[in-house]
Amino acid sequence: MPGILGILVFPIFLLSCWILSLIPTPSEDDVILRSHRSQLDHTGRVTILKNHGFIITLFVIIYLLLTIIRDIRDNFASNICYRLGYEDSPSIFTTTEFIVTLIILLILRLLCRVGNNYKALKINLVISSLGMFLLLISTIS
Numbered sequence: 401m402p403g404i405l406g407i408l409v410f411p412i413f414l415l416s417c418w419i420l421s422l423i424p425t426p427s428e429d430d431v432i433l434r435s436h437r438s439q440l441d442h443t444g445r446v447t448i449l450k451n452h453g454f455i456i457t458l459f460v461i462i463y464l465l466l467t468i469i470r471d472i473r474d475n476f477a478s479n480i481c482y483r484l485g486y487e488d489s490p491s492i493f494t495t496t497e498f499i500v501t502l503i504i505l506l507i508l509r510l511l512c513r514v515g516n517n518y519k520a521l522k523i524n525l526v527i528s529s530l531g532m533f534l535l536l537i538s539t540i541s
Contacts, residue, residue, distance in 0.1 A: 455525065462528045469535045 426434075440448070449456070473480070477493065485490045507527060514520040 422523070455521065458525060459528075462525065462532055465531050466528065469532070469539065472539070473535075 442456055481487070481489075481492050511523060511527075514523060
């Protein structure tokens with residue numbers, strides 16, 4: 401079965417590679433809006449960790465906790481829906497996931513409007529933290 405799927409997906413993969421080869425080189429505006437990325441050596445990595453280690457650690461912890469909570473929710477979703485009185489409605493999973501997906505896409509779309517990447521990173525961290533705390537409060541209560 402995986403081989404058949406690979407055969408079916410391979411033409412799409414080739415088409416995607418061809419489309420990527422059509423991407424034009426960056427314009428002058430693109431070059432101005434972006435910073436040059438050079439290869440990091442050991443001292444560069446240490447400097448980044450000294451300057452941004454706290455926020456990187458927060459991101460890792462928050463996303464780890466969100467992943468754990470989301471996994472628990474996924475494992476017990478049918479029990480949760482049953483306890484909430486939705487035992488005769490199998491479409492409840494699709495409905496709830498669709499609504500959550502739309503909300504997340506809206507938030508990400510609004511986050512794209514932030515011009516400063518570092519500010520967007522901080523906003524993303526705050527939103528993720530609020531989501532984690534909301535999940536923790538709803539799990540505990």
